[in-house]
Amino acid sequence: xxxxxxxxxxxxxxxxxxxxxxxxxxxxxxxxxxxxxxxxxxxxxxxxxxxxxxxxxxxxxxxxxxxxxxxxxxxxxxxxxxxxxxxxxxxxxxxxxxxxxxxxxxxxxxxxxxxxxxxxxxxxxxxxxxxxxxxxxxxxxxxxxxxxxxxxxxxxxxxxxxxxxxxxxxxxxxxxxxxxxxxxxxxxxxxxxxxxxxxxxxxxxxxxxxxxxxxxxxxxxxxxxxxxxxxxxxxxxxxxxxxxxxxxxxxxxxxxxxxxxxxxxxxxxxxxxxxxxxxxxxx
Amino acid sequence: xxxxxxxxxxxxxxxxxxxxxxxxxxxxxxxxxxxxxxxxxxxxxxxxxxxxxxxxxxxxxxxxxxxxxxxxxxxxxxxxxxxxxxxxxxxxxxxxxxxxxxxxxxxxxxxxxxxxxxxxxxxxxxxxxxxxxxxxxxxxxxxxxxxxxxxxxxxxxxxxxxxxxxxxxxxxxxx
Amino acid sequence: xxxxxxxxxxxxxxxxxxxxxxxxxxxxxxxxxxxxxxxxxxxxxxxxxxxxxxxxxxxxxxxxxxxxxxxxxxxxxxxxxxxxxxxxxxxxxxxxxxxxxxxxxxxxxxxxxxxxxxxxxxxxxxxxxxxxxxxxxxxxxxxxxxxxxxxxxxxxxxxxxxxxxxxxxxxxxxxxxxxxxxxxxxxxxxxxxxxxxxxxxxxxxxxxxxxxxxxxxxxxxxxxxxxxxxxxxxxxxxxxxxxxxxxxxxxxxxxxxxxxxxxxxxxxxxxxxxxxxxxxxxxxxxxxxxxxxxxxxxxxxxxxxxxxxxxxxxxxxxxxxxxxxxxxxxxxxxxxxxxxxxxxxxxxxxxxxxxxxxxxxxxxxxxxxx
Numbered sequence: 001x002x003x004x005x006x007x008x009x010x011x012x013x014x015x016x017x018x019x020x021x022x023x024x025x026x027x028x029x030x031x032x033x034x035x036x037x038x039x040x041x042x043x044x045x046x047x048x049x050x051x052x053x054x055x056x057x058x059x060x061x062x063x064x065x066x067x068x069x070x071x072x073x074x075x076x077x078x079x080x081x082x083x084x085x086x087x088x089x090x091x092x093x094x095x096x097x098x099x100x101x102x103x104x105x106x107x108x109x110x111x112x113x114x115x116x117x118x119x120x121x122x123x124x125x126x127x128x129x130x131x132x133x134x135x136x137x138x139x140x141x142x143x144x145x146x147x148x149x150x151x152x153x154x155x156x157x158x159x160x161x162x163x164x165x166x167x168x169x170x171x172x173x174x175x176x177x178x179x180x181x182x183x184x185x186x187x188x189x190x191x192x193x194x195x196x197x198x199x200x201x202x203x204x205x206x207x208x209x210x211x212x213x214x215x216x217x218x219x220x221x222x223x224x225x226x227x228x229x230x231x232x233x234x235x236x237x238x239x240x241x242x243x244x245x246x247x248x249x250x251x252x253x254x255x256x257x258x259x260x261x262x263x264x265x266x267x268x269x270x271x272x273x274x275x276x277x278x279x280x281x282x283x
Numbered sequence: 284x285x286x287x288x289x290x291x292x293x294x295x296x297x298x299x300x301x302x303x304x305x306x307x308x309x310x311x312x313x314x315x316x317x318x319x320x321x322x323x324x325x326x327x328x329x330x331x332x333x334x335x336x337x338x339x340x341x342x343x344x345x346x347x348x349x350x351x352x353x354x355x356x357x358x359x360x361x362x363x364x365x366x367x368x369x370x371x372x373x374x375x376x377x378x379x380x381x382x383x384x385x386x387x388x389x390x391x392x393x394x395x396x397x398x399x400x401x402x403x404x405x406x407x408x409x410x411x412x413x414x415x416x417x418x419x420x421x422x423x424x425x426x427x428x429x430x431x432x433x434x435x436x437x438x439x440x441x442x443x444x445x446x447x448x449x450x451x452x453x454x455x456x457x458x
Numbered sequence: 459x460x461x462x463x464x465x466x467x468x469x470x471x472x473x474x475x476x477x478x479x480x481x482x483x484x485x486x487x488x489x490x491x492x493x494x495x496x497x498x499x500x501x502x503x504x505x506x507x508x509x510x511x512x513x514x515x516x517x518x519x520x521x522x523x524x525x526x527x528x529x530x531x532x533x534x535x536x537x538x539x540x541x542x543x544x545x546x547x548x549x550x551x552x553x554x555x556x557x558x559x560x561x562x563x564x565x566x567x568x569x570x571x572x573x574x575x576x577x578x579x580x581x582x583x584x585x586x587x588x589x590x591x592x593x594x595x596x597x598x599x600x601x602x603x604x605x606x607x608x609x610x611x612x613x614x615x616x617x618x619x620x621x622x623x624x625x626x627x628x629x630x631x632x633x634x635x636x637x638x639x640x641x642x643x644x645x646x647x648x649x650x651x652x653x654x655x656x657x658x659x660x661x662x663x664x665x666x667x668x669x670x671x672x673x674x675x676x677x678x679x680x681x682x683x684x685x686x687x688x689x690x691x692x693x694x695x696x697x698x699x700x701x702x703x704x705x706x707x708x709x710x711x712x713x714x715x716x717x718x719x720x721x722x723x724x725x726x727x728x729x730x731x732x733x734x735x736x737x738x739x740x741x742x743x744x745x746x747x748x749x750x751x752x753x754x755x756x757x758x759x760x761x762x763x764x765x766x767x768x769x770x771x772x773x774x775x776x777x778x779x780x781x782x783x784x785x786x787x788x789x790x791x792x793x794x795x796x797x798x799x800x801x802x803x804x805x806x807x808x809x810x811x812x813x814x815x816x817x818x819x820x821x822x823x824x825x826x827x828x
């Protein structure tokens with residue numbers, strides 16, 4: 001990644017991407033559907049990247065990557081094919097193509113950087129928006145729960161999948177490296193705190209990411225051939241989570257959240273932790 | 284036709300300033316259009332918005348190339364943007380500044396909008412609100428009437444501090 | 459009531475007054491403010507609609523179809539790639555004879571990604587059976603959206619209507635807006651073929667080679683009948699609310715030697731070019747085409763014709779230019795300008811007219827003879 005991208009101040013997407021590309025190395029092609037990264041690249045005739053970036057339509061990233069990966073492998077090339085998509089292009093409009101690519105065992109890495117809204121078009125709700133969050137299309141707070149895309153991906157039994165967070169770059173770096181050693185589809189879901197979307201001041205992105213993990217709203221883990229390992233940061237969080245309010249309070253998008261929704265979120269955190277702990281213990 | 288270009292940074296309310304200005308002109312019985320710069324707007328990046336005021340309907344949509352007036356809401360953009368580009372000879376410049384500014388060939392006025400906003404405690408998310416007090420300055424310059432300025436502000440904002448800030452700018456600005 | 463609004467907000471205002479029971483939409487620049495304003499109206503209760511935040515544009519239109527066939531009013535909005543993604547379903551909506559109203563904010567097609575005004579997106583829908591109108595002011599965006607519902611739902615039409623507004627050039631520009639008291643301007647909706655479990659029927663199932671063409675003719679017949687409905691609706695609108703429209707908006711065409719035909723905001727800015735040329739003793743006029751479908755019979759007898767296409771059909775030509783050429787059986791000067799938001803000013807338009815070469819095609823910015 002070169003200097004001078006068009007990212008907002010405090011952007012987690014570009015922070016994460018820097019580590020992703022460091023881990024992936026130069027023999028890599030990025031497949032990017034419509035998302036914030038489309039804009040971060042800059043405007044013709046410039047590009048902010050020194051690896052090939054293939055831009056494709058919003059819902060088509062995984063299908064495009066599927067074709068590209070098959071073509072590279074058919075010509076004996078080992079080039080990494082990495083989809084780098086937002087939550088909109090993954091959980092919503094892109095889910096069909098992603099499911100298909102995973103079901104067919106495509107050899108690629110699908111990375112979803114999740115800022116929990118449609119960032120590129122101005123912060124409308126996505127399937128990844130958490131319950132209670134205000135967006136421009138959920139002005140009084142989203143009433144539906146965040147779609148559990150990790151469970152959906154897990155159901156496809158990929159060789160490797162992981163969650164990550166832009167606030168933990170070394171962890172992300174290792175996970176990307178690991179993912180690329182597997183043949184077949186891998187998936188990394190990165191939480192990407194977003195200052196304009198979540199409405200906090202631009203220097204707090206890393207802090208927000210850490211609070212998300214510490215509160216249990218975001219759990220860091222990996223599954224290798226279905227075997228779950230919860231990462232240490234989240235093990236600590238599960239033992240002693242910080243109060244959810246500490247994570248939500250600095251974010252304007254949760255302003256005015258009612259007690260009932262807050263309780264539902266707490267219940268979700270507890271249930272999720274219990275489920276993951278049980279799954280990990282199961283082996 | 285009177286054409287005005289407003290310079291600010293993304294997130295400072297430059298687009299709202301254009302809207303309020305156009306709305307005020309409409310309340311004055313004129314025809315007005317306002318438009319933001321057609322680009323990817325990022326918080327903190329320099330942006331421009333445009334306002335056209337006319338006695339008859341405005342049929343022009345293309346960008347203003349030779350404004351009659353330039354408003355600079357954030358003086359720091361002058362380090363990176365040529366705010367005077369295209370400004371008609373003898374055109375007017377209004378700068379948000381506590382200090383007198385001079386640009387040769389143009390009639391320049393200044394008013395400390397930031398200071399006024401801070402005094403009125405007109406601050407949101409750490410940023411002083413400039414788009415309502417600037418209307419007071421524009422009214423003093425005769426672009427719009429004071430009554431229409433107050434009317435548009437009240438239509439958009441319930442907080443009366445906005446009106447007081449506009450009144451303060453009207454008073455403090457030298458004509 | 460006098461306000462100031464952007465083109466997008468004006469559309470949302472009209473939708474608010476019409477009160478569709480279901481709205482299914484997916485965000486895309488530069489349409490997003492329509493969807494956001496609607497969501498806000500729904501949250502404050504000003505608009506009693508169920509807003510479905512669907513997961514894609516294909517689903518948006520599919521959801522509108524599902525809602526519409528129950529006999530309720532529905533609305534959606536999109537742009538560019540969203541419209542393209544919807545294309546299978548826009549065909550379906552027209553074939554299913556559903557009076558869906560959609561606002562399309564005209565935007566170009568990638569790659570590369572370009573978010574600015576171009577008409578090719580809606581032009582690619584011209585064969586579907588949708589009625590299409592192109593507006594040029596914020597007021598017109600509001601008025602046309604109101605009228606679209608009445609026209610679509612008329613028993614002689616029962617076809618979906620697309621209201622087109624230029625991306626950014628109109629969607630994001632603020633102009634005065636006068637909202638109206640609708641009264642009974644739009645009659646209550648009655649969909650003759652609405653789903654009714656008490657009168658069960660199969661919808662859109664298999665039809666054989668001996669039947670299918672009849673349904674296709676049916677669409678065309680209604681498209682032809684819609685001409686009268688459009689005329690009557692616009693006349694009634696003028697009577698009640700004082701603003702006249704028409705299939706075209708003609709400016710100084712009567713005694714013109716040369717007429718420039720265009721759509722959208724260029725059609726308005728062209729009038730400034732006309733005034734300039736008249737000062738130079740050039741007898742020019744502007745004809746802003748409003749309705750693309752049904753395509754009207756244009757009166758261009760005895761005039762030289764300059765056509766500005768903010769679109770293109772590769773391997774063929776400017777779509778408007780070719781349509782007019784075919785209809786008028788005369789050569790035109792075909793100008794391709796404004797693609798991807800390329801700036802076209804009244805001075806450029808005046809130049810197109812001054813330097814016209816009838817029978818030729820000129821790509822503004824590419825061809826060099828002007």
